[in-house]
Amino acid sequence: MTVPEGNTRAREGQVCLLKRSVYGLKQASREWNTELYLKLVEYGFTQSCHDHCLFVKSHAGGFLTLLVYVDDVLIIGSHDSDIEHLKAYLDRVFTIKDLCFDKYFLGVEIARSEQGTYLNQRKYILDILKDVGLQEFDTERYHRLIGRLLYLNFTHSDITFAVQQLSQYVGNPHYSHWDVAVHVLRYLKRCPSLGLFYSSSSPCTLTAYSDADWGTCPDTRKSLTGFCIFLGTSLISWKTKKQNTVSLSSVESEYRAHGAVVGELQWIFYVTRDLQRTKHLDIDCHIVCNLFKDGFFVLQHVRSRNQLADVFTKSLGGPQFQMLLSKFGLRDFHRCQT
Structure with missing residues (x-):
């Protein structure tokens, strides 16, 4: 390591001797990110300006894509030879551990x-159930449980609404909130292997459902936004979130919900364009109205019984909840195997 600026005791030619792992240093994450970025750019990759974890390299015969999480990297490519050459390069400059086809990544199990x-x-669900057990309620345990349930939203769109409601009381939880959280765990215990299925034959068309529950918060009278987005038949994005300001009408709350889902659609659209190395579009302030006029999306009326976004904005009866959930592509992997 070079001598840091401001050190006047070092003589010319002297450097610092590192006595402990780089992981123990405060600047480690910044230095690692910079070094990885420089090496990938040197290899010909371009970093996405819409998702800085995404790196893309394309050529006449195909493309390579890297998804980076700290020092874990997922590699996707159109040719095995390109992937092997990239892994050899990364091993040469960093020394890597090749896990071949990924089966488990950041708590997510992957099957192909x-x-x-x-x-x-x-x-991950079974670990949560084991940790919670029959322990009594306390604030710290509630915080930890809600944090883990929020991470479960990565594959469990079915608990998004319930977890959003529970997360509002993290600052001052009570026994009633703990009881509801345990109720969610009992639901997860019945279907721990429920997950998302992404069909290889799904068409590349984007379809979005959005909904707003006007004035649903009894404390602030703020409305709730919920949406889900499909790529063909595959669910790729969803969210439940309380709106930032109070809406004066149901129309206003719905318009804000449209703004949220169109913003997400734009991000997805830009990322897919990044994968093809094309320039992104300019974003205008009046996002919903102008993009509708430009033909970026089409508004269609959806009957209440077919409104998939209802799952993210309100509590539903069992039959309606299961009917809507069946359209999300959630499958029980272990039951499918038997």
């Missing part, structure tokens, strides 16, 4: 077949 890819967090 010719029909598509299946994601679930079964082990």
